[in-house]
Amino acid sequence: MSENLVALFQNIGLTEQKAKETAKNKNLAPTLERVINTAGFQNKPSEKSTGALLYHLASTSTPAAAPHLDYIAEAIRDSKLTTSDQVAAAIKFVSNKTNIDEAAFNEECGVGVIVTKDDVKKAVDSYTETVKDKLIKDRYKYFGLFFAGAKNIPSLKWANGGDIKEAVDAKMLEVLGPKDERDVVVKKKKETKPEVKEEVKVDVLKVPDMFFEGELAKLHKPGENPQINPELMKEHLKATGGKYITRFPPEPNGFLHIGHAKAININFGLAAAHNGICNLRYDDTNPEAEEERYFESILEIVKWLGFTPSEVTYSSTHFQRLYDLAVELIKKDKAYVCHCTGEEIQKHRGGPERGPRTACVHRDRPIKESLELFEKMKSGGFEEGEAILRMKMDLESGNPQFWDLVAYRVLKTAHHRTGSEWVIYPTYDYTHCLVDSFENITHSLCTVEFTQSRPSYYWLCDALEVYKPVQWEYGRLNITNTVLSKRKIAELVKKGYVFDWDDPRLFTLPAIRRRGVPPQAINNFIHTLGVTKSDTVIEVTKLDAFIRDYLNETAPRLMGVFDPIKVVIENLPEGFEQMLTVPNKPRDPSMGERTIPFTREVWIDGSDFREVDDKHFFRLAPGKTVGLLNVPYPITCTKVVKNNAGKVVELVVRYENVDGFKPPKTYIQWVAESPKHGSPVRLDEVRLFERLFNHANPQDKREVPGGYLSDINPNSLKIEKGALIEVGLWDIMDRWIKSSESKTDFEAMRFQLIRIGYFCVDRESDLGDLKAGSGASVKDKVKKIVLNKTVGLQVSSTLKNKE
Template identity: 45%
Template sequence: MSHVDTEVRPSNFIRNIIDEDLQSGKHTSVHTRFPPEPNGYLHIGHAKSICLNFGIAKDYQGQCNLRFDDTNPEKEDMDYVNSIQEDVRWLGFQWSGEVRYSSNYFDQLHQYAVELINKGLAYVCFLNSEQTREYRGTLKAPGKNSPYRDTPVAENLALFEKMRKGEFKEGECALRAKIDMASPFMCMRDPVIYRIRFAHHHQTGDKWCIYPMYDFTHCISDALENISHSLCTLEFQDNRRLYDWVLDHLDDFQAPNRTRQYEFSRLNLEYTLMSKRKLNDLVVRKLVSGWDDPRMPTIAGLRRRGYTPASIREFCDRIGVTKQDNMIEVGMLDACIREELNAHAPRAMAVLRPVKVVIENYPEGELEYIKAAVHPNDESMGVRELAFGREIFIDAEDFKEEANKHYKRLVQGKEVRLRNAYVIKAERCDKDSEGNVTAIYCSYDPDTLGKNPADGRKVKGVIHWVEATSAKPAEFRLYDRLFIDANPAAAETVDEVLNPNSLVVVRGVVEAGLVNAPAEKAYQFEREGYFCADNKDSSAEHLVFNLTVALRDSFA
């Protein structure tokens, strides 16, 4: 049997490496992992990594672990652990076996640190943070050896044990690898591999007061889990040298088919921040409603806004996997969800800025029910019933007392067709003291129900509507880009590039059938855009719809 499914995504350099490794016999199976740090919610950039790691494992009939890099307890939280698991499942993936944690390996990691000390390859250093930076040197100048670098092995073992027992203060000392202070790669200049933190850990409690650093933990965790291909983003390219150095110097990891690290370009998306630190700042300062605010690039935010797992997976496929950094146009993400919803979203009618229309020649107190397609191009989705009566709502922007020939909506003295219903003619209107139209009085032609606009009658346009007595009030949240700059990360502060109109709330009405609209399920509100019921705030008593994406790309 072939190692790889016949129905696979387009090839890339990582798949080429895997193919070569399988053909040469270096590996007999593929085992990847997704290793998030539980210090925030996952965002669209993580989705690329999820689709890559889990997708490759699936396509090559291999395994993919979910492993939390939980070595920094002060910034971690079980809420993040739970949200990450939910996001991975929602995207359509399932990890192999149990959820794993780097903290599962704390006992082994400690023993490997002791092994390096015994080999004269690690030492306890008492330089403070400022001194450590000074000794490290610069990109142009080599570093200097720490005065503690040549401490005897026995003394280092004793000092490290005192660190483990909590006999030193935070920041008083750290365990450093002994590599090369003259290395052109800063990460190789005797990096810290253990530091003191008196912090409660969500998995290990108060067992430890020393915690391993990411670069020491990650490679060993990969090796312990028999990961065949460790896939990281390009910012870890230099750190691969440290990854290999650690494993090269530990006796347990000398097999020729040992795990290797490969780097690909991270996702850079226009009008979007990918820094969890900066996203957390938006949450903390309440510039957004939370990590799942629909303006946030988090998977939870995209989900709440109505994006689907399939659309995000398609986006990740389209952008591909390369080693070249580039900025992806945000329109590509919008196109993926727009194409899916155009094909699959049921149609409905909503009036976002309602004004009442009175059809004066329609019988008072009478209602009729008009059948309309749920989807114009998919008969299998069936039909829905629309109430129609003497009073309806239309959008205030769909009426003018006077207009030029390019305006194809309702004009006083002229006709327009109501979607799925009759042709009406505007006769007159009422206004308030500020000149705003408060009611429009029309007549209708009873012989035009269901007729095609091309039936010979010269009607310029078609507008949407909702029958007044059955209409359900609704709140509409109209979302735009959170930032006005295509590269907000380059700004001195995010405040200066925040879009003041990223959320506009309006109140209108929807057709009665939407009273129990399922949360996150997208509908095309005809002539308005794609919307979904909010998964937190919407209920039958208080309908709230979020704008997922406009019918066309208007932002560009």
């Protein structure tokens, strides 16, 4: 990561953290660097709004628009494009064009178009006449459709969204008057036509027993959770039909890890167990930390684990509604605008000494004043850190989650979905329960660190008189010999201890996937743990056992050698070739068969030969006999050939193809030399992984006083080059090319290398043209093969002693 890039990105208003993250993004960084340089902000800062638009351009541009990015960047610099909508229109306009017609560009992108508040008012007045009957009938519950319709008025295409909202509010007040008892209940999204959503699809063998026993068996049924107003439950049940509705709500600011696999299984599994639905919801309220790659990875991982969300939703979809409810909270005197710094807030909460808690000077400011200041926050009248909106809760409570939590803060960073429309963003404490309410969640499941947040979750729902889901907590899942903290993993990546977030030595789910771990093994592992209120720390060896058990049943067997020694069978003729049919898995006909060549020259592994024999060594040595797996007769070593350096480079053996020869004690794997069959398959790299950390808990200061970075195992990665493998690999690759839809799930090519371990193909491999039916086998197209070790074999102590 270049320090110059970080500095350049800070010139357009990115924080240092965001700039560093962006500089490491191989896709985004070059594009952003290009548009900044084009706009002329190499050595000087831009206006924050301009910088936000340049970032929006770089992060949302398409390959079809790439030739004309400079043109758009200059238009942003010259203030021709001033909104994210205009930038989006520009990207669309220039796509696939050779030359740009300036007049057409200006017209299509609204360059120079000024829509005044008066223009907006007139357009909204006119539009109201077309929907007036519906407005009068549905009153304030019609706001969402009314506002959406107003935004789609052609003459308002380039109008300020805030101006449209203001005109809509004013018109509704004019036509309907103030809200009254008919408008008390806060209606749900799409409440007039309850959705019949797709039920949760779980591609696992069955719904596990854990959802019908223990803690999960005690959960309430939909409709049993009390509400501050009984009408809220009636509306909820009308919208849901009494279904169980859960959600998995990750923040898109990093990659999921093994602990999230438990959360995914519990949320999707509980819904499936009761024929309900589960949404994937992105809690995207912190644009500084969010990146498109995280959104994509999260959905991909959920599907990889075998779950299909009923709906993919975003907290940002509700920004306007969340803002409106914040205004309501202020009107109820349950929120106020505060100007305290973080240090001042900490002091009022009693400070490190845990002294008495006191209200700040802003807590009792007039409602009208807070409303005006909150509007000023929304309009960009405050810089970051100058004003926040806090909920007026209970400073005397013993629960810190009642100490006037922050609901909104100023953050002048472009959002991946809403662009630069908002300069204030809601916090997790404010957003989470309300979006659960909007989505009619019946069971809001989370880990135990949120137990203290449950009362404040309920407080906010009741304060605003919206439907209140039930929050229920379960214990976190932790694994030994690793770290799961995003900050710590980021440090490992930054300092080069691991390749990236999907390095197979990590326990992020992309890393586990890349290592070749089948998702079914992960799910089986989670199901055996059950669900309790206690955090669990599981030995990594237990997870390995589940992976090994699953692969033992499903992975085909191949032969391979990491340290090849050439073997010449002296009593077989030149050009000898015998095709052997061998099972893909011994004693399991359902796994099928493969055909491999047996020839005069074969390769064995260096570990299976000793020049000086030993009575405890049962493999090949001078004068000694050993069997070759699946070959009819054994071989006996008759001669050892060395190079000038004294290294063994070839063994001459005799094929004991006579009846009555005594079977050998040991059989070893081998690979034939047969170019016409593409044998051997030559591997570019085999990556052998061990534990990344030496101690079970590398974060324990007592065991690791030097910190987790001092506990890194220097031998956690060994790379073997020059390894050989049999032709059965070509069959596996050909089957994968025909069956894989994405052609990116290389790790699905899994197999056991006999006597070595379980392996998969790494995504850095280059298999050439991956189109099925292209007329040539993969062996004729492959350019690079890299394997990752998934897990070792569980070898008995007896076998270890023999070897």
